[in-house]
Amino acid sequence: MKTIGDLGGEFTAVGRSMVRLAGRIGLAAGAGALVAAPVAAMAQTPAAQAANQDDPGANADLNLPANPASFGTPPSQFRGATAIVNGAIITGTDIDQRLALVLAANRNEVSNDELERLRxxxxxxxxxxxxxxxxxxxxxxxxxAAEVDATYNRVSQQNFNMTPAQLDAYLRSIDSSPASMKRQIQGELSWQRILRRNIAPFINVSEEEVHERLDRLKADRGTEEFRLGEIFLSATAETKPQARQQAEQIMGQLRQGGSFVAYARQFSQASTAAVGGDLGWIRLAQLPPELAEAAGQMQPGQLVGPVELRGGYSLLYLIDKRKVLMADAREALLSLKQISISFPAGTSADQAAARAKKFAEDVQGIAGCGAAEAGAAAMGADIVSNDNIRVKDLPPQLQDTLLALPQGGITQPFGSASEGVRVLMLCGRTDPGMAGGPTFDELMAQIEDERINKRAQIYLRDLRRDAVIEYN
Known part of the structure; x- marks a missing residue:
């Protein structure tokens, strides 16, 4: 089962940033000068052409014809503005390069209609x-720019396992650019600073509120908590049909293997978009009734949606669940031995089945973990040991089986003719201690974050409302 961390590896800090405006203007001016020079030469008046003929040195190096003819279609190296936001230009190239990031993270083919919606x-x-x-x-x-570059370098290593130069090359190979990712980085860092300066100082949480919530947690011991990811698409009464269509299209892409974190970061209109839609650990009572009903029926790794809310639609992804202030058996650490056999190329299904049956009988005769190596060698099997496997990191279909095994117990054989057949032997188990719950400081920080997120949504709404935006 994928966690937000695993999904984040796919996309999570796709990062936000843009080259500083002065730098962009300088680059644009330089490119414009290079393009304008030959055009000016071709647009000379007859008098100017005559002057150049009198002075052969004027274009001797270029050897330009007096009446040049153009061939083919001019290359589309320049895009006009698609939107102007308070005087800042967003071009079609900006959109294409950001869209390339989304498509690369999604790893799926999209229809033309879907592509236009994504744009x-x-x-x-x-x-x-x-x-x-x-x-x-x-x-x-x-x-x-220095802070953006430092974050970009860190993202390249931590999230992509690449050097900055390798990430540069990768982004260009998918028709995006380092500048597009850096723009995302700058946007995220800018918003974080705005919230710290203009919202966080005015958020007050009293000690009484924290103690009251701690008391509720103790009273709710054993109640289930859910760690959810959410993609929220806001909508008015007039825009609900379009928002629902968009939500259904995103859901279709997620079901085909699209990255939830990637879509949450790009399309969610909740403040949790920056962290891939991760709502953290919450109880159903903290959710709107519509979401609580849907989440209560979900299993870890499951997607649900779109769920209609008063202000729009939500897509939910259940990352994990646990019980308040209770130990989670799936946090137990196991010591396992894996015994496996493989089949030579060309083995028929009947031959593989016969060999697997004999293998199942032989492993049952192994007298405990101490005899596992000798028993595996006697049947020509391979054996691998791992003493630090967390139950919840195993495939869901194996978790309950291993939790029910006694010391020295062996699972039923599983696998396939192409990948081989194997069993797991339980050689030790360390159960987790009783969960202590959040500390006073952790809970205070959680309440503060909840209030900052609500104010952030209002803040961004006001920025949109007051902005001067021109569309082409």
Missing amino acids: AQVLSNLIDETLQIQEAEASEVGVG
């Missing part, structure tokens, strides 16, 4: 990022 959502995200960057600069907490 529209990417443009909306770029507008929000631009507003966040502008607000940070207006509040004198803008993020500099």
Whole structure:
């Protein structure tokens, strides 16, 4: 089962940033100068051409014809503005490069209709990022290029297992660019600074509130908690049909293997988008009734949605669940031995079945873990040991089986003719201690985060409302 950490490895810090505006203007001016020079030469008046003929040195190095003819279609190396946000330009190239990040994370083919919908959502995200960057600069907490570059370098190593140069090359290979990812990084860092400066100082949580919640936790000992991921798409009464269609299309991509974290970061309109939609550990009573009903019927790794809410639609992903202040048996650490056999190429199904049956009989005759190596050698099997396997990290279909095994017990053989057949032998188990629950400081931080997130949604809504946005 994938966790938010595993999904985050696929995409999680796809990062937000943009080259500083002055740098972008400088680059654009330089490119424009290179393109304009030959055009100016071709557009000379007859008098100017005559002057050049009188002075052979004027174009002797270029040897330009007096009346050049153009062939083919001009290359589309320049894109006009798609949107202008308070004077800042978002081009079609910006959208294409960000869209390439989404498609690379999704790893699925998308229809033309889906592609156009994704483009529209990417443009909306770029507008929000631009507003966040502008607000940070207006509040004198803008993020500099050096900090963006440092974050980009860290992301390349921690999330992509690449050097910055390798990540540069990878992004270009998928028709994106380092600048597109850096724009995301800058947007995220800018928004974090805005929240720390303009919202967090005005959030107050009293000690009485924290103690009251701690008391409720103790009273709720044994109640189930859920760690959920959410993609929220806001909608008014007029836009609900379009929002539902968008939610269903995203759900279809997720069911085909798309990255939940990637879609949450790009398309969720909740403040948790920056962390891949992760809501953290919550109880059903903390959720709106519609979400609580859906989450209560989910199993870890399951997707549900779209769920209709008063303000839009939500897609839910259940990362994990546990019981309040209770030890989770799936946190137990196991010491396992894996005994396996493989089949030579060309083995028929009947031959594989016969060999697997004999293997199952032989492993049952192994007298405990101490005799596992000798028993495996006698039957020509391979053996591998691992003394630090957490139950919840195993495939879901094996977890209950291993939790029910006695010391020295062996699972039923499992596998296939192509991958071989194996069994697991339980050689030790360390059960987790009783869960202590959150500390006072942890719970206070959690309440503060909840309130900051609510204020952040209102803040961004106001930025959109007051912005001057021109669309092409």
